Amino acid sequence: MSHLYSHLNTAKNILGLYTGQIPFDIFLRQFFAAEKKYGSKDRKSISALCYNYFRLGTGCTANTEDQLLGGAFLCNNEPQLILQLMKPDWNDRITLPLAEKLALVPFVDPARIFPFIGELSKDIQEDAFSLSFLIQPKLFIRTRPGKSSIVKQKLQVADIPFSVIATDCLALKNGTKLDTILELNKEYVVQDFNSQRVGTLLPKFDNGVPGIWDCCAASGGKTILAYDTFKRVDMTVSDIRPGILHNLENRLLQAGIRGYKSIIVDLSNEKALSTIGNRQFDLVICDAPCSGSGTWGRTPEQLTFFRKEEIERYSTLQRTIAINVSRFVRPGGFLLYSTCSVFTRENEDVVKLITGQQPFTIIQSSLLTGYHMQADTLFATLLQRTASD
Incomplete structure (x- = not known):
């Protein structure tokens, strides 16, 4: 049983060292790379303790050790060796419904797990969303x-x-x-379930080969989805980061996709967009850079380390990008704006700005909630430019 104490102490040490400057999974890989003594089972156990610690977000008032044990209890449905050793009464009750388990852990306030409730899009069920962080996504x-x-x-x-x-x-x-x-x-x-569902908002094109610009292409999930939906596409992909585009090119090659245009461009810089020229597209996909708050179930450290002022920073960037790229939509064409955020300022407020400043009409808008099925929560809106403006 001594190795269980070692796992608990190592988890406390890791949490004391982590400052949130890099993603926690990268930090863990670096830590274990430097500490060769931990085998695969040790790494898995220690990592699980840490991630479950973060899943309690800002709703826990206990010390680090109690929060680690509380996370192990609330975030699992099967007996845990560490609980059998240190909290056997919890371990005996680990299969109880979550509401009953929460009543046994008085230092966890489920209403405070997610620290930015006041920023949520209005259609999100606050209680269900907060509790979803206690369950690992699929x-x-x-x-x-x-x-x-x-x-x-x-x-x-x-x-x-x-x-x-x-x-x-x-x-x-x-x-x-x-x-x-x-x-x-x-x-x-x-690709997360709701990221796949964004494809249901893609418009129909009856004739020809649609010209599509995936302007924030990143890893290319929406690019591949567009190819799989339309079969024949005149595709342009862009990103501000050369390394990301290089990785995307390798991924598209694996996917059997060729014949697209690739551009490095800063979408927040109107002058830099001259590289696009005077071209107009049938569809611009703007999967905008965002807080990622709809995916924090996969990166629960953000519940602790994300700062509220970042919401406005992202919102300002999104507004600039959305207005800049919307000008490249042909009359009668479409703009698909999406984020993996749950914040109004990154979602509905940006769409309101687009329709207020540009001749666009909302065709369909969806808050794609995933907290009832261990999936991410995303936002997507399809807008159509006025045929003559």
């Missing part, structure tokens, strides 16, 4: 066109459990290793 994948049957067959042969969420969407336990089972990007892409 791994969602989207099968590529024509690959659904073979992906399911390979998973069944490998005895990997999965749930069918939609025609091309499968849900698996978080952390499931698929790299030796399936061909990434060729047979499937890793």
Whole structure:
């Protein structure tokens, strides 16, 4: 049992060293790379303790050790060795419903887990959203066109459990290793359920090959989704970071996608957009840089380290980008604005600005909530430019 005390002390040490300057998963990798004495089981146990600590957000008033143990109790449904050692009464009750478990942990206030309730989009159920942080999100994948049957067959042969969420969407336990089972990007892409649902807002094009600009392309999830939806696309992708575009090019190559244009551009700089020229697009996809607050179930350290003033910084950047890129939508064309944020200032307020300053009409707007099914929460709005302006 001594190794359990060691795990607990190591977790406390890690939390004392972590300052939030880099993503916690990167910090953990660096820590364990320097500390070779920890085996894979040790790393998994220590990491789980830390992540469950962060899942309590700002709702915990206990010391570090009690918060670690409280996280292990509230965020698990199966007996835990560390609890059997230090909190056997909790361990005996670990399968109780969450509401009953919370009553046994008086130093956790579920209403304070998420620290920015006042900033939430109005349609979010505050209590359900806050409690969702105590449950690790699932791994969602989207099968590529024509690959659904073979992906399911390979998973069944490998005895990997999965749930069918939609025609091309499968849900698996978080952390499931698929790299030796399936061909990434060729047979499937890793994409959250609600990120996949953004595709339902894509407009219909009856004739020709639509000209599409994925202006904040990042890892290319929306780019691949557009190709899989429209089949034939005149695609332009851009990002401000050369390294990101390089990684995107490799990913698109794996996905069998070629013949697109790639541009490095700062979308917040109106003069820099001269590299686009006078071209206008049938569809501009603006998956804007944001707080990522709708995905913090996957990065729960943000509950502790994100600062409220960052919301306004992101909102200002989003407003600038949205107005700048909207000018490249042809009359009658479309702008798809999306974020993985739950904040009004990053979502509804930006759309209100677009429609107030540019000749756009909202076709469909959706707050894609995921907190009832261990998925991310996203926001997406499809706007159409007036045919003649």
